Amino acid sequence: MADDTLLAARGLSRRFGAVQALDNVDAELWPGEVLAIVGESGSGKTTLLDVLSGRLRPDRGVAWYRDPAGALHDVHAMPEPMLRALHRSDWGFVRQNPRDALRLGVTAGGNVGERLMAQGARHYGRIRDTAQDWLERVEIDASRMDDLPRTFSGGMLQRLQIARTLVTHPRLVFMDEPTGGLDVSVQARLLDLIRTLVANLHIAVVLVTHDLSVARLLAHRIMVMQRGCVVESGLTDQVLDDPHHPYTQLLVSSVLQA
Amino acid sequence: MTAMLTAERLRKTFVLHLQGGTSIPVLDGVSFSVAAGECLALSGPSGAGKSTLLRMLYGNYRADGGHIWLRHDGADLDIASAEPRAVLAVRARTLGYVSQFLRVVPRVPAIGIVAEAGGGDRAAAADLLHRLNIPTRLHSLPPATFSGGEQQRVNLARGFIAARPVLLLDEPTASLDAENRDIVIGMIREAKARGTAIVGIFHDAAVRDAVADRLYPVTPLQDPHDRDHSDQRAAGAAR
Amino acid sequence: MTHGYNFAYLDEQTKRMIRRALLKAVAIPGHQIPFGGREMPLPYGWGTGGIQLTAAVLGASDVLKVIDQGADDTTNAVSIRRFFARTAGVATTTVTTQATVIQTRHRIPETPLRDGQIMVYQVPLPEPLAKLEPSRAEAARMHALAEYGLMQVKLYEDVTRYGHVSISYDYPVLANHRYLMSPSPIPAFDNPKLHMSPALQLFGAGREKRLYALPPWTEVRSLDFDDHPFRATRAPQVCGLCGAADSYLDEVVIDDRGSRLFVCSDTDYCAGRQEAGHGG
Numbered sequence: 001m002a003d004d005t006l007l008a009a010r011g012l013s014r015r016f017g018a019v020q021a022l023d024n025v026d027a028e029l030w031p032g033e034v035l036a037i038v039g040e041s042g043s044g045k046t047t048l049l050d051v052l053s054g055r056l057r058p059d060r061g062v063a064w065y066r067d068p069a070g071a072l073h074d075v076h077a078m079p080e081p082m083l084r085a086l087h088r089s090d091w092g093f094v095r096q097n098p099r100d101a102l103r104l105g106v107t108a109g110g111n112v113g114e115r116l117m118a119q120g121a122r123h124y125g126r127i128r129d130t131a132q133d134w135l136e137r138v139e140i141d142a143s144r145m146d147d148l149p150r151t152f153s154g155g156m157l158q159r160l161q162i163a164r165t166l167v168t169h170p171r172l173v174f175m176d177e178p179t180g181g182l183d184v185s186v187q188a189r190l191l192d193l194i195r196t197l198v199a200n201l202h203i204a205v206v207l208v209t210h211d212l213s214v215a216r217l218l219a220h221r222i223m224v225m226q227r228g229c230v231v232e233s234g235l236t237d238q239v240l241d242d243p244h245h246p247y248t249q250l251l252v253s254s255v256l257q258a
Numbered sequence: 259m260t261a262m263l264t265a266e267r268l269r270k271t272f273v274l275h276l277q278g279g280t281s282i283p284v285l286d287g288v289s290f291s292v293a294a295g296e297c298l299a300l301s302g303p304s305g306a307g308k309s310t311l312l313r314m315l316y317g318n319y320r321a322d323g324g325h326i327w328l329r330h331d332g333a334d335l336d337i338a339s340a341e342p343r344a345v346l347a348v349r350a351r352t353l354g355y356v357s358q359f360l361r362v363v364p365r366v367p368a369i370g371i372v373a374e375a376g377g378g379d380r381a382a383a384a385d386l387l388h389r390l391n392i393p394t395r396l397h398s399l400p401p402a403t404f405s406g407g408e409q410q411r412v413n414l415a416r417g418f419i420a421a422r423p424v425l426l427l428d429e430p431t432a433s434l435d436a437e438n439r440d441i442v443i444g445m446i447r448e449a450k451a452r453g454t455a456i457v458g459i460f461h462d463a464a465v466r467d468a469v470a471d472r473l474y475p476v477t478p479l480q481d482p483h484d485r486d487h488s489d490q491r492a493a494g495a496a497r
Numbered sequence: 498m499t500h501g502y503n504f505a506y507l508d509e510q511t512k513r514m515i516r517r518a519l520l521k522a523v524a525i526p527g528h529q530i531p532f533g534g535r536e537m538p539l540p541y542g543w544g545t546g547g548i549q550l551t552a553a554v555l556g557a558s559d560v561l562k563v564i565d566q567g568a569d570d571t572t573n574a575v576s577i578r579r580f581f582a583r584t585a586g587v588a589t590t591t592v593t594t595q596a597t598v599i600q601t602r603h604r605i606p607e608t609p610l611r612d613g614q615i616m617v618y619q620v621p622l623p624e625p626l627a628k629l630e631p632s633r634a635e636a637a638r639m640h641a642l643a644e645y646g647l648m649q650v651k652l653y654e655d656v657t658r659y660g661h662v663s664i665s666y667d668y669p670v671l672a673n674h675r676y677l678m679s680p681s682p683i684p685a686f687d688n689p690k691l692h693m694s695p696a697l698q699l700f701g702a703g704r705e706k707r708l709y710a711l712p713p714w715t716e717v718r719s720l721d722f723d724d725h726p727f728r729a730t731r732a733p734q735v736c737g738l739c740g741a742a743d744s745y746l747d748e749v750v751i752d753d754r755g756s757r758l759f760v761c762s763d764t765d766y767c768a769g770r771q772e773a774g775h776g777g
Contacts, residue, residue: 115646118646
């Protein structure tokens with residue numbers, strides 16, 4: 001792997017019973033690069049996300065992560081405290097359902113501030129200022145800062161999750177269908193927001209989605225998965241506009257055009 | 259004169275797996291070179307593969323054979339075999355492309371789309387939009403609801419704002435009226451004068467005559483009755 | 498004189514088991530150690546954890562004091578004191594300075610503790626994260642990795658809602674810069690007394706069968722924010738009996754007309770001051 005690769009995987013395999021969820025998958029990610037993993041459900045894309053982020057161990061293969069100091073770490077050989085610390089600071093995870101990630105009994109400000117406090121922030125006023133700044137960045141009115149998330153709409157909840165994740169300026173964020181389950185108009189706003197934040201903050205993203213238009217809008221590169229294998233990968237527009245693999249051609253031709 | 263862009267024995271065949279693996283050869287043996295300040299017009303009948311060729315030059319379609327040498331950051335880089343990262347860097351700094359249709363980004367206003375391509379310079383973006391007769395009241399609106407001609411002009415503004423050394427134009431005046439067409443001709447000429455190398459498809463003979471230095475004929479490869487396959491393919495992919 | 502019981506009620510093997518757990522607890526200040534708690538002749542919630550710890554550390558020459566809500570004369574305090582007088586034959590006292598072992602519920606004496614004394618706290622809920630993290634396994638992991646951001650979030654929410662941290666008792670502390678610890682349901686007013694105490698402080702939870710400890714001279718910090726520092730608060734009155742302005746006060750109803758009086762919760766401290774001539 002090259003000197004500035006942020007995340008690299010070689011030969012990742014993982015089996016669940018009779019199902020080969022991952023079959024000898026390689027992947028690489030550069031700083032600031034958005035990589036979309038697409039495929040239909042059961043193709044192994046979420047398994048790949050879980051393995052890359054260290055939440056799941058592969059049966060075979062290895063994934064490395066380069067820390068800000070330039071040192072390489074085997075994601076699955078990392079001591080648990082280090083992996084958890086990484087997930088609280090330099091990494092982020094955005095789930096499809098924000099209710100799985102947010103603390104619904106804690107105010108919006110507290111949700112955004114949690115990662116700061118987990119990193120040792122102990123100045124209430126500064127935590128609050130930062131939380132307010134982030135709420136504004138994700139277009140949540142500052143007057144909602146002390147409200148509980150259970151009073152928020154689905155789109156607001158997802159934006160709150162993004163603020164909560166990005167507040168520590170992670171260099172790598174894993175996203176699992178971040179716009180799934182939202183109304184189309186809400187999706188568009190969220191996509192634009194993610195696109196802008198990720199580009200401005202130079203965040204690398206591994207994005208799992210079944211929605212090719214989401215991949216097209218957000219991702220520099222795309223990996224198409226089918227039955228645990230990567231069947232095609234490359235520049236997003238190249239793969240989507242000139243698909244070579246039969247499965248990719250099927251996926252692309254199955255998309256409804258507005 | 260330095261060649262900015264050189265196509266070398268380019269070959270392209272579409273394989274349609276959903277139609278029983280039908281192979282459609284579209285291009286073979288395409289070779290040409292464009293120098294700085296020069297405009298090469300691709301000519302040939304509809305369906306001959308002109309748009310396909312342009313997309314290959316941009317790295318949007320993959321070449322099955324041959325090379326696309328592009329002068330990038332003082333060295334020659336082969337787009338046909340470059341890593342995705344390298345292609346993105348080329349597009350960011352060296353290679354511009356104005357497609358026939360604007361691919362709309364949801365919620366981003368016209369001025370944002372143009373400014374983003376121009377390194378964030380909103381004043382320059384506004385000037386260019388004005389020059390292309392996009393009134394100020396439209397600048398802050400997302401172009402999704404614009405007319406075809408307005409969208410095309412936003413697209414042109416986006417393509418021209420960054421002044422890239424190599425520019426690819428796919429029917430840049432297709433949906434424009436005479437006044438706006440003349441403005442675009444002026445912009446293409448200015449770009450050439452700045453030293454921009456241009457490869458374009460100009461359906462409008464008057465535009466072509468006004469800007470092109472040379473023609474490169476693209477000829478259909480397969481039997482005429484198969485041609486609609488590649489049309490379909492190209493149109494399907496060109497969305 | 499132990500009326501047929503083994504010294505201090507528990508058998509020697511059980512006391513050894515508890516002492517081993519206590520040694521471990523002292524070695525890792527604030528860290529909860531499971532122990533094989535025994536059934537005691539009083540219900541959970543009445544101090545079974547504290548009694549087992551007291552039984553394990555008590556020697557024949559010890560002098561025992563037991564307080565409940567600061568008072569030596571409440572039912573619980575009297576019962577436990579009598580229990581050990583009967584089963585261990587140890588001397589008992591109500592005077593803080595004379596005691597070598599002090600078992601307590603809800604208070605730390607006002608009179609400063611000294612080197613050689615042992616405080617035994619009765620603890621209902623030893624896990625400070627219990628209300629925030631329902632999974633015990635996850636709470637254990639948070640302790641292991643010192644991930645206490647969530648507790649800070651709770652304080653953030655308090656300051657946001659009330660303008661200050663609203664926890665008035667069982668205010669969470671960090672022991673020796675490492676383990677988040679419940680100080681037992683003592684008022685936050687008493688938290689500063691935990692810090693750098695010359696006494697050995699032992700904490701026992703009978704129902705949960707866990708114990709933990711603070712060795713003498715341990716740093717104990719109450720969680721707070723730099724710009725909202727911890728403050729030990731008390732009712733802004735003086736004691737109606739001894740006039741103390743620095744002690745923790747209880748509000749008591751003194752007649753059928755609802756008249757109220759603020760008095761020291763620490764009865765020994767209050768009595769001592771009254772004997773010395775102070776009045777309300």
